[in-house]
Amino acid sequence: MTAQSGRSTDSFITDNLAQEWLTRLKDNGYRLTTPRSVVVKTIASSDHVLNPFEVFELARNDYPGLGLVTVYRTLEKLEELNLIQRVHQPSGCQSFVVAHPGHQHILICENCGRVDFFREDPEGINILMKEVGGDSGFEITNHWLQFFGICNDCQGP
Amino acid sequence: MTAQSGRSTDSFITDNLAQEWLTRLKDNGYRLTTPRSVVVKTIASSDHVLNPFEVFELARNDYPGLGLVTVYRTLEKLEELNLIQRVHQPSGCQSFVVAHPGHQHILICENCGRVDFFREDPEGINILMKEVGGDSGFEITNHWLQFFGICNDCQGP
DNA sequence: TTTTATGCAAAGTATTTGCACGGGA
DNA sequence: TCCCGTGCAAATACTTTGCATAAAA
Numbered sequence: 031m032t033a034q035s036g037r038s039t040d041s042f043i044t045d046n047l048a049q050e051w052l053t054r055l056k057d058n059g060y061r062l063t064t065p066r067s068v069v070v071k072t073i074a075s076s077d078h079v080l081n082p083f084e085v086f087e088l089a090r091n092d093y094p095g096l097g098l099v100t101v102y103r104t105l106e107k108l109e110e111l112n113l114i115q116r117v118h119q120p121s122g123c124q125s126f127v128v129a130h131p132g133h134q135h136i137l138i139c140e141n142c143g144r145v146d147f148f149r150e151d152p153e154g155i156n157i158l159m160k161e162v163g164g165d166s167g168f169e170i171t172n173h174w175l176q177f178f179g180i181c182n183d184c185q186g187p
Numbered sequence: 188m189t190a191q192s193g194r195s196t197d198s199f200i201t202d203n204l205a206q207e208w209l210t211r212l213k214d215n216g217y218r219l220t221t222p223r224s225v226v227v228k229t230i231a232s233s234d235h236v237l238n239p240f241e242v243f244e245l246a247r248n249d250y251p252g253l254g255l256v257t258v259y260r261t262l263e264k265l266e267e268l269n270l271i272q273r274v275h276q277p278s279g280c281q282s283f284v285v286a287h288p289g290h291q292h293i294l295i296c297e298n299c300g301r302v303d304f305f306r307e308d309p310e311g312i313n314i315l316m317k318e319v320g321g322d323s324g325f326e327i328t329n330h331w332l333q334f335f336g337i338c339n340d341c342q343g344p
Numbered sequence: 345t346t347t348t349a350t351g352c353a354a355a356g357t358a359t360t361t362g363c364a365c366g367g368g369a
Numbered sequence: 370t371c372c373c374g375t376g377c378a379a380a381t382a383c384t385t386t387g388c389a390t391a392a393a394a
Contacts, residue, residue: 061368061373082359097376102359118275118331124358137325146323154311159334166303167339168294174275174333177316182324218348218393239384254351259384281383 047128048074051113060107068093069104078143079117079125117145118176139181150175204285205231208270217264225250226261235300236274236282274302275333296338307332 048071055070056062072089073080080088086101105126108114115129119138127136130147137146155173163170205228212227213219229246230237237245243258262283265271272286276295284293287304294303312330320327 059373063368063374065375095376099360099377100375103374118280123275123280137319137323137327139325140328146325148319148322150315154315158307158311162294162305162334163336165305166294168296168303168334168336169342170294170334170336171297172335174331174335176331177319177325177327178329178331179320179325179327185326216348220349220393222350252351256352256385257350260349 045071045075051108051111054111054113055107058107058111065093065096065100066104068096069101070108073105073108073114073126074128077128077145079119079127079138079145080143081124081126085126118174119178135175135177137177137179139184140178141180141184144181144183146181202228202232208265208268211268211270212264215264215268222250222253222257223261225253226258227265230262230265230271230283231285234285234302236276236284236295236302237300238281238283242283275331276335292332292334294334294336296341297335298337298341301338301340303338305334 048067051070051074052062052067055066060066068089069085072085072092076088082098082101082105085105086096086098089101090096105114109116109126112129112131114126116123117125117127117136117138119125125143127145130136133150134147135150137148139145155175159170159173162168205224208227208231209219209224212223217223225246226242228249229242233245239255239258239262242262243253243255246258247253262271266273266283269286269288271283273280274282274284274293274295276282282300284302287293290307291304292307294305296302312332316327316330319325
């Protein structure tokens with residue numbers, strides 16, 4: 031897989047998202063710098079999972095002087111503010127994507143890394159959680175549900 | 188969390204499992220050596236997730252000369268033969284546990300790493316998979332469902 | 345006897361930390 | 370001006386590879 035920005039055709043939304051993230055950073059006492067906003071815009075405008083090096087490569091198109099360390103440090107802050115979330119895949123768990131908080135679950139394209147989110151059927155999962163807890167003696171606190179597949183663009187002709 | 192073997196009181200079962208794994212290794216052209224069987228027995232007799240270093244520490248109790256590299260190489264073979272599976276947790280995905288193939292899903296104690304497995308309701312998931320696929324245009328090929336909680340032994344008094 | 349497995353040491357890879365300098369507020 | 374953020378380089382953590390020796394078959 032090659033790194034792609036996957037920029038939405040409606041760039042107004044993603045630019046707004048980047049703006050919102052920058053405000054959140056500022057509100058939390060962090061400064062607004064050029065390298066930081068370039069990294070923020072790169073991630074906020076992508077609907078693909080990106081690992082730190084992919085973010086670095088993409089962001090360097092806009093700001094060649096960027097250092098990989100700054101990418102790591104920015105990812106750390108965005109994750110801390112719950113603006114991005116780490117994505118676990120069979121190949122590893124170094125990639126990040128725009129966070130979708132609440133009871134949303136991720137859907138990942140195995141070919142290109144594009145992600146989509148869906149709201150789970152809360153009843154089904156809750157029933158399953160009770161059953162599983164009862165059988166095992168565990169007190170269930172959390173769950174992960176995610177789907178893998180092939181997105182529309184990656185499906186055959 | 189400290190590494191624990193979590194050996195079952197009914198050690199007959201787990202000794203059998205280790206024996207079965209050693210036979211599988213042999214059938215696949217791998218030799219039966221002391222370091223290898225010590226590693227195999229360590230993992231096969233544990234119901235906790237274990238990372239390579241934890242396996243190393245536990246196995247060294249039985250065979251002090253063991254090298255960490257042998258642990259890595261044995262884990263590789265056991266994973267390849269689908270006898271163990273990698274476990275993904277918020278903290279990372281370096282840990283392994285006895286594999287439960289088929290439509291079984293994992294339940295992990297956030298405190299001690301003990302695992303249990305449960306069989307999902309295939310109907311419920313299939314329905315959800317169809318819904319999710321339809322909405323997103325993805326062709327769903329696989330899914331992950333896992334629960335986190337506190338096991339019986341780790342719950343308050 | 346032949347060939348695989350082992351453990352050490354070295355090399356990779358991924359990520360974090362130390363530090364002097366530059367830029368934001 | 371003050372002090373946080375940056376990029377480089379070095380350090381660390383984790384995993385894999387090269388190689389001579391030891392052990393299985």
